[in-house]
Amino acid sequence: MWLPFACLSLLGLSACGTMSHRSTEDAAPPGMQAEQDNAHDPFEGFNRTMYSFNDKLDRYALKPVAKGYRAITPAPVRKSVANFFSNLHDPVVMLNNLLQGKPGRAASDFSRFFVNSTIGIFGLFDVSSKWGMPTHKEDFGQTLAVWGVGDGPYLVLPFFGPSNMRDAPSLVVDWETYPPNRMKGHSGTRDKMFVLEVVDKRAQLLAAGDILEQAGGQDPYVFVREAYRQHRRYLIYDGNPPQPPPPPGLFEEDEPAPRGAAPEKNPPQSR
Numbered sequence: 092m093w094l095p096f097a098c099l100s101l102l103g104l105s106a107c108g109t110m111s112h113r114s115t116e117d118a119a120p121p122g123m124q125a126e127q128d129n130a131h132d133p134f135e136g137f138n139r140t141m142y143s144f145n146d147k148l149d150r151y152a153l154k155p156v157a158k159g160y161r162a163i164t165p166a167p168v169r170k171s172v173a174n175f176f177s178n179l180h181d182p183v184v185m186l187n188n189l190l191q192g193k194p195g196r197a198a199s200d201f202s203r204f205f206v207n208s209t210i211g212i213f214g215l216f217d218v219s220s221k222w223g224m225p226t227h228k229e230d231f232g233q234t235l236a237v238w239g240v241g242d243g244p245y246l247v248l249p250f251f252g253p254s255n256m257r258d259a260p261s262l263v264v265d266w267e268t269y270p271p272n273r274m275k276g277h278s279g280t281r282d283k284m285f286v287l288e289v290v291d292k293r294a295q296l297l298a299a300g301d302i303l304e305q306a307g308g309q310d311p312y313v314f315v316r317e318a319y320r321q322h323r324r325y326l327i328y329d330g331n332p333p334q335p336p337p338p339p340g341l342f343e344e345d346e347p348a349p350r351g352a353a354p355e356k357n358p359p360q361s362r
Contacts, residue, residue, distance in 0.1 A: 131245050132316065138247040142312050145252055149293075154300070157293035164294075171215040173295060176288045177226060178207045178214025183268050187229035191237045199224050228326055230265050232258035236327045245316055253319035 132138065161169070185200035203219040203226065211218040220226065235257055236242070243256030251262065266272060271281045306314060324332050 131320075133244050134246060138245065138316075139312055141247040141249050142315070144249060145247070148250070149300075153289070153293050154297070157290055157297060160290050161294040161297065169291065169294065172287065172291050174207070174211070174217045175214045176284075176291065177217070178204060178211070179270050181207075181226070182270055183265060184227050184229045186268060187231060187234045188227065190231075190234045191229070196227055196229075200227060230258075230261060231268075232261035232265075232323075233327050235261060236323075242320075242323070245320070253315060255323075258323070 164172075181200050181204040185197045185204065188194075188197040188200060203224045206219040206222065206224070207214045207217060210216075240257050242258070246254050246256055246259055248254050248259060254262070271284050274281050303315075304311070308314060
């Protein structure tokens with residue numbers, strides 16, 4: 092499951108230009124960057140091991156299955172499947188918008204869920220987007236960030252991929268509030284839905300995965316780590332992260348000449 096998260100981070104960076112919205116920690120002098128990276132990635136040895144595990148899992152299992160799913164499933168059907176699962180996530184998004192003090196967005200999320208679940212036939216058709224109700228991306232990790240909880244060290248989870256010490260425990264809350272997990276006595280159906288959602292999400296991101304492999308350079312681990320950090324920052328601030336202050340002295344002007352000091356005339360030339 093790690094690559095969908097990584098690809099979403101990459102797509103978020105491409106779509107919103109967050110590479111130019113650097114945080115204050117990213118704008119640190121070069122001499123301090125290594126120290127800051129170590130402070131935010133103290134589990135790098137463990138993280139790299141999990142990154143390698145997730146990469147092999149995706150390369151040899153998830154990606155081939157996603158390619159097969161895309162080859163045999165017509166595009167309109169894949170679109171309806173994606174709409175269906177997006178609709179199931181809207182109640183979780185609505186709850187987190189309420190917890191973040193965004194009643195307008197929460198009302199929009201409720202309207203989306205109601206319209207798509209009824210007129211859109213259980214969410215198979217995204218009618219609400221055509222009616223001017225955009226989808227939002229909120230989770231409990233973002234809610235904790237709004238409440239002032241810091242992200243903590245970077246952490247790579249097996250199967251789930253990039254995370255941190257704030258977002259990782261928040262996955263439990265998101266999981267428990269996800270509607271399919273409320274299906275009592277239907278664990279088999281829930282598990283099949285979960286597998287289908289993962290495969291469908293990976294199929295949507297096949298092209299993005301190729302871009303990620305090219306953009307990763309010699310150390311894709313670092314690229315994915317920074318992409319995740321910047322994308323989470325973008326989501327937490329609803330697409331408008333604060334700009335870092337300019338470097339000291341960037342806009343300082345030269346000190347004016349003292350008053351009364353006449354400009355030096357051409358010095359006499361020596362004979």
